[in-house]
Amino acid sequence: MERTYNFSAGPAMLPREVLEQARDELLNWHDCGLSVMEMTHRGKDFSAIIAQAEADLRELLGVPANYKVLFLQGGATMQFAQIPLNLLAGRSADYLVTGAWSKKAFKEAQKVGSARLVATTEASNFTRLPAASELEFDPDAAYLHVCSNETVHGVEIHDLSAFRTSATIVADMSSHILSRPVDIGQYGLIYGGAQKNIGPAGLTLVIVREDLLGRAPTNLPTMLDYAVQAEHGSMLNTPPTYSIYVAGLVFQWLKKQGGLAAMEQTNIAKAKLLYQAIDNSGLYHNPVEPACRSRMNVPFTLNKPGLEELFVAEAKKQNIVSIKGHKMVGGMRASIYNAMPPQGVQALVDFMQDFERRHG
Amino acid sequence: MERTYNFSAGPAMLPREVLEQARDELLNWHDCGLSVMEMTHRGKDFSAIIAQAEADLRELLGVPANYKVLFLQGGATMQFAQIPLNLLAGRSADYLVTGAWSKKAFKEAQKVGSARLVATTEASNFTRLPAASELEFDPDAAYLHVCSNETVHGVEIHDLSAFRTSATIVADMSSHILSRPVDIGQYGLIYGGAQKNIGPAGLTLVIVREDLLGRAPTNLPTMLDYAVQAEHGSMLNTPPTYSIYVAGLVFQWLKKQGGLAAMEQTNIAKAKLLYQAIDNSGLYHNPVEPACRSRMNVPFTLNKPGLEELFVAEAKKQNIVSIKGHKMVGGMRASIYNAMPPQGVQALVDFMQDFERRHG
Numbered sequence: 001m002e003r004t005y006n007f008s009a010g011p012a013m014l015p016r017e018v019l020e021q022a023r024d025e026l027l028n029w030h031d032c033g034l035s036v037m038e039m040t041h042r043g044k045d046f047s048a049i050i051a052q053a054e055a056d057l058r059e060l061l062g063v064p065a066n067y068k069v070l071f072l073q074g075g076a077t078m079q080f081a082q083i084p085l086n087l088l089a090g091r092s093a094d095y096l097v098t099g100a101w102s103k104k105a106f107k108e109a110q111k112v113g114s115a116r117l118v119a120t121t122e123a124s125n126f127t128r129l130p131a132a133s134e135l136e137f138d139p140d141a142a143y144l145h146v147c148s149n150e151t152v153h154g155v156e157i158h159d160l161s162a163f164r165t166s167a168t169i170v171a172d173m174s175s176h177i178l179s180r181p182v183d184i185g186q187y188g189l190i191y192g193g194a195q196k197n198i199g200p201a202g203l204t205l206v207i208v209r210e211d212l213l214g215r216a217p218t219n220l221p222t223m224l225d226y227a228v229q230a231e232h233g234s235m236l237n238t239p240p241t242y243s244i245y246v247a248g249l250v251f252q253w254l255k256k257q258g259g260l261a262a263m264e265q266t267n268i269a270k271a272k273l274l275y276q277a278i279d280n281s282g283l284y285h286n287p288v289e290p291a292c293r294s295r296m297n298v299p300f301t302l303n304k305p306g307l308e309e310l311f312v313a314e315a316k317k318q319n320i321v322s323i324k325g326h327k328m329v330g331g332m333r334a335s336i337y338n339a340m341p342p343q344g345v346q347a348l349v350d351f352m353q354d355f356e357r358r359h360g
Numbered sequence: 361m362e363r364t365y366n367f368s369a370g371p372a373m374l375p376r377e378v379l380e381q382a383r384d385e386l387l388n389w390h391d392c393g394l395s396v397m398e399m400t401h402r403g404k405d406f407s408a409i410i411a412q413a414e415a416d417l418r419e420l421l422g423v424p425a426n427y428k429v430l431f432l433q434g435g436a437t438m439q440f441a442q443i444p445l446n447l448l449a450g451r452s453a454d455y456l457v458t459g460a461w462s463k464k465a466f467k468e469a470q471k472v473g474s475a476r477l478v479a480t481t482e483a484s485n486f487t488r489l490p491a492a493s494e495l496e497f498d499p500d501a502a503y504l505h506v507c508s509n510e511t512v513h514g515v516e517i518h519d520l521s522a523f524r525t526s527a528t529i530v531a532d533m534s535s536h537i538l539s540r541p542v543d544i545g546q547y548g549l550i551y552g553g554a555q556k557n558i559g560p561a562g563l564t565l566v567i568v569r570e571d572l573l574g575r576a577p578t579n580l581p582t583m584l585d586y587a588v589q590a591e592h593g594s595m596l597n598t599p600p601t602y603s604i605y606v607a608g609l610v611f612q613w614l615k616k617q618g619g620l621a622a623m624e625q626t627n628i629a630k631a632k633l634l635y636q637a638i639d640n641s642g643l644y645h646n647p648v649e650p651a652c653r654s655r656m657n658v659p660f661t662l663n664k665p666g667l668e669e670l671f672v673a674e675a676k677k678q679n680i681v682s683i684k685g686h687k688m689v690g691g692m693r694a695s696i697y698n699a700m701p702p703q704g705v706q707a708l709v710d711f712m713q714d715f716e717r718r719h720g
Contacts, residue, residue, distance in 0.1 A: 002388075002393055003387065003388060003393050003394070004392075004393035004394060006393075006394055006398055008398070008399070008400040008403075009400070010400070010598065011397060011398055011399055011400060011401065011598065011601055012398060013398050014395065014397055014398055016387075019386060019387050019395050019397070020387065022386060023383055023386040023387060026379060026382060026383040026386065027363065027376075027379050027380065027383060028362075028363060032364075033362055033363050033364035033366075033679060033681065034363070034364060034366055034681070035374065035379055037371060037374060037379075037559075037560040037561075037606070038366055038368065038371055038372060038373050038374055039368070039371055040368040040369070040370070040371060040682050041371065041561070043368075043682065073433040073434050073435075073438075073562060073600075074433050074434060074583055074597075075433075075583075075597045075598055076597070077582065077583050077596060077597035078433075078581070078583045078597075080581075080582075081581030081582065081583065081584075082581070085581070108581070108582060111578070111579055111581075111582065112579050112580075112581055193597075193598060195598050195601075199397075200397040200600075200601070200602045201397075201401070201598045201599065201600055201601045201602065202433060202562040202563070202599070202600025202601070202602070202603055203562070218471070219471060219472050220472075221438065221440075221441030221442070221445070221468070221471075221472055221584075222437065222440075222441065222468060222471065223434055223435075223437050223438045223441065224441075224581075236437060237434075237435045237436070237437035237438075237553075238370060238371065238435055238553060238555050238561045239561065239562070240433075240560075240561055240562025240600065240603070241371055241555075241560070241561045241562070242560045242561065242562070242602070242603070243562055243600070243602070243603075246397070319393060321393065321394070322400050322403065
């Protein structure tokens with residue numbers, strides 16, 4: 001059986017060991033005679049699974065004791081509304097717009113509450129981060145929202161201190177969470193859809209500082225109230241049990257790889273290999289300023305017209321799939337999350353160089 | 361490897377053939393070199409999976425062309441808010457309360473909008489359905505909400521015509537959808553969490569008549585707007601892809617069983633076997649009026665005190681698990697959804713009779 005190198009931005013590649021374990025225990029988890037999919041979420045087996053997943057995640061990310069870990073549903077897009085609904089409490093929030101996803105988050109916050117723009121780099125096609133001189137903070141903002149890795153535009157905030165204000169920072173980390181160590185204490189709330197670096201789609205992770213809970217209006221749907229979800233250990237109703245189980249397997253896999261410091265070194269090396277291949281070529285081009293290039297999502301265009309379809313087709317013959325770029329940006333995009341092995345990036349680089357020799 | 365008879369109310373048993381197929385293609389779906397968990401939802405492979413799932417579901421349920429099928433997240437509890445938020449449009453809705461779940465739905469509707477009670481059978485401990493004389497309909501109601509099968513209390517509406525009004529009917533079918541043919545045209549909207557009769561937890565099915573779309577207020581979170589979800593084919597953002605895939609396998613399994621008319625016959629026979637065993641015993645008791653007993657969820661108590669723990673422990677030795685009742689009702693509960701084979705119900709009945717002989 002031949003597996004591929006899958007460069008999809010999400011749902012994305014999962015570690016082979018994780019999939020093999022999920023397969024091996026699919027009909028009968030730990031000899032309990034049930035699939036994890038069939039287990040009541042109120043029983044001791046699933047309670048052990050979710051508790052272990054949370055403990056491993058807390059260990060990996062160094063989550064301080066005064067933060068709640070929530071396993072929710074609806075993806076980052078649900079959070080775009082849920083965050084202002086829970087945290088605004090009648091105030092306004094600041095939004096930094098550095099790509100397609102933070103732009104969507106800003107728009108949704110304006111729909112359900114009050115939000116203002118700190119800065120946007122849209123005029124530069126989201127190829128850079130704003131300079132300090134461009135930032136206009138509201139000193140009374142309920143929070144500052146950032147997307148610390150923009151999946152479509154390939155822009156990553158490597159140093160949050162450039163954007164620090166007195167406001168609580170809320171960060172969409174969907175596409176780079178668990179790819180590097182992070183100081184959770186710098187944030188009031190971080191969140192992410194699972195389907196990039198955590199596990200299967202349908203699970204949304206929220207880590208929130210306890211003092212931010214309990215500010216929701218009384219008419220907020222109960223499912224969307226962080227305080228209620230925290231009180232019920234993410235089990236106000238049936239959570240996405242199987243996705244939580246697979247995420248738990250990913251967390252254990254990450255611990256075996258040496259944790260997030262080790263992952264970061266691997267991810268730096270993978271990104272460096274790919275960006276160097278792009279920068280040293282005459283055919284490929286990445287438009288993002290080097291200081292804020294994403295380690296996870298690497299968009300690149302081909303300088304010669306008419307080659308894109310051929311690139312995708314020939315890549316597929318080398319078992320390189322889901323390499324086509326987002327329609328907003330065009331060209332190609334290689335998403336190289338934790339589960340993409342260095343050999344996968346090497347295979348892509350080898351193919352790109354060979355393709356350039358033949359068609360460049 | 362020994363599998364169990366799992367009487368959990370949900371997440372619940374899945375057909376063995378479905379689990380085996382999921383296992384066999386877990387690392388490599390249809391030789392595409394990817395797990396379904398890893399596939400982009402925008403690609404042709406997943407598009408085929410979700411299209412086939414919807415087509416099979418439409419065929420099974422006979423969904424008319426003027427209804428949209430939505431694959432959402434958040435469970436029935438999210439729907440408890442999402443329904444009034446989408447459908448009230450400034451009006452009030454009628455709620456029929458016949459058990460724990462319709463009571464919760466009513467409470468949530470009051471939280472996010474305006475709702476009034478048509479009737480409640482709480483004074484009878486939810487062991488019956490209200491008589492026609494007890495019903496007080498609001499002629500201007502935006503809709504009438506019913507829970508057509510109460511999972512905790514084991515009460516099922518077998519004949520909707522007793523509750524028909526001029527209002528659009530909205531039904532929570534979480535725990536009996538796909539267990540019997542249903543005339544979708546009688547309803548404006550039906551919904552259900554997947555984890556009982558559809559597939560893994562984390563997927564919520566909504567089937568809604570098109571004329572009910574587009575009534576949402578402008579500040580509704582985009583993810584909660586049925587019209588937007590319908591317009592995007594349930595893919596406004598990444599849907600719970602793997603759960604949709606497994607649900608699709610369940611739909612194909614149901615078709616192989618002969619569809620819902622055949623399932624209904626099997627389910628009638630399974631329920632009859634179990635209720636007769638209860639009614640003919642001196643030890644077991646089901647409090648629900650026979651005319652509205654659920655074919656899916658069979659709660660029963662033991663007339664002799666102090667035996668419950670022993671019952672559960674001895675059942676487990678016979679591979680009968682998750683038989684303990686909901687804390688609201690006490691005693692035992694056997695959930696006998698589509699995936700519970702008649703042999704499982706027979707095994708339970710045999711055990712119950714043997715247990716009564718020894719301890720009754």
